[in-house]
Amino acid sequence: MKRVLIATVSVLFALVAVSPVGAQRGATSTGARGNNGASQTVPRMPDGHPDLSGVWWPGSDIGGRRGGPAGGQGARGGGRGGAQQPTSFASLYQPWALEKAKTLGDKDDPTLKCVPVAFGTLNVSLFSVGAVGQIVQTPKFVIMLTETYHGFQIIPTDGRKHRDDAPPSYRGDAVGHWDGDTLVVDKTNFSDTNWISAEGRVSFHSDALHIVERYRRVDANTLEIEALIEDPKVLTGP
Numbered sequence: 001m002k003r004v005l006i007a008t009v010s011v012l013f014a015l016v017a018v019s020p021v022g023a024q025r026g027a028t029s030t031g032a033r034g035n036n037g038a039s040q041t042v043p044r045m046p047d048g049h050p051d052l053s054g055v056w057w058p059g060s061d062i063g064g065r066r067g068g069p070a071g072g073q074g075a076r077g078g079g080r081g082g083a084q085q086p087t088s089f090a091s092l093y094q095p096w097a098l099e100k101a102k103t104l105g106d107k108d109d110p111t112l113k114c115v116p117v118a119f120g121t122l123n124v125s126l127f128s129v130g131a132v133g134q135i136v137q138t139p140k141f142v143i144m145l146t147e148t149y150h151g152f153q154i155i156p157t158d159g160r161k162h163r164d165d166a167p168p169s170y171r172g173d174a175v176g177h178w179d180g181d182t183l184v185v186d187k188t189n190f191s192d193t194n195w196i197s198a199e200g201r202v203s204f205h206s207d208a209l210h211i212v213e214r215y216r217r218v219d220a221n222t223l224e225i226e227a228l229i230e231d232p233k234v235l236t237g238p
Contacts, residue, residue: 117129
C-alpha cells in the first residue's frame with residue numbers, strides 16, 4: 001500500500017509514504033529559481049553529500065497539499081484538523097491485534113505520560129508528535145531534533161552496524177548510509193511500550209517493529225521523506 005504526501009502530511013501508517021516538507025529558511029547557494037524566486041540548488045556538504053540541515057515543517061499553514069495515492073493528485077487543505085480522515089494504523093492489524101485495538105482509546109495513549117511515539121503523528125518521524133523538526137548534519141552523524149519532549153535521535157553515517165549491547169528504546173536504534181543522494185535510515189530494537197502515533201490514535205506495535213526511511217533533498221526548500229514500516233508480529237504486511 002502506497003501513499004504520496006505533499007507539503008501537508010496526513011497520517012498513513014504501516015505503508016510506504018512519500019512526504020515532501022518545506023524548509024523554514026532558504027539555502028544560501030545559488031542556482032535555478034522556482035516560481036517563488038527561491039534558489040532550487042541543493043546545498044551540499046564538503047564531502048559532496050546533500051546537506052539536509054535545516055528547520056523543516058509540513059507547510060500546512062500556507063495551504064500545503066494533502067497526500068493521496070501514489071501518482072494521484074492531493075487535495076489542497078489544512079493539516080491534522082482537516083476534513084479528510086487519515087488511514088488508520090489498525091487497518092493493517094492482524095485479527096488478534098484488531099480485537100485488542102478495540103479495547104483501547106484516548107485514555108490509553110502513552111503520550112499522555114510524556115512517552116514519545118515510535119514514528120510520528122504526521123507520518124514523519126522527524127516531527128514526532130509535533131509539526132516542526134530540525135536536522136543537523138556532520139560528516140559522520142545526522143542529528144534529528146523534535147519539538148516535543150525535547151526529543152532527538154543521533155544517526156551515525158560512518159558505516160557502523162546496529163548495536164547489540166543497547167536496550168530497546170522508544171525511538172529505536174538508528175543507523176544511516178547514503179544511497180547516492182538519498183540518506184537511508186534503518187531503525188530496529190524498539191520498545192513495545194509506546195505507540196506509532198499519538199492523539200488517541202490507537203497504534204500499538206511489538207518489539208519486532210522495523211522502520212526504513214529515505215530522506216532526499218529535492219531542492220533548497222523541499223525535503224522528501226519516504227518511510228516503510230514493518231511489524232510481522234502485529235501487522236498483516238508492510
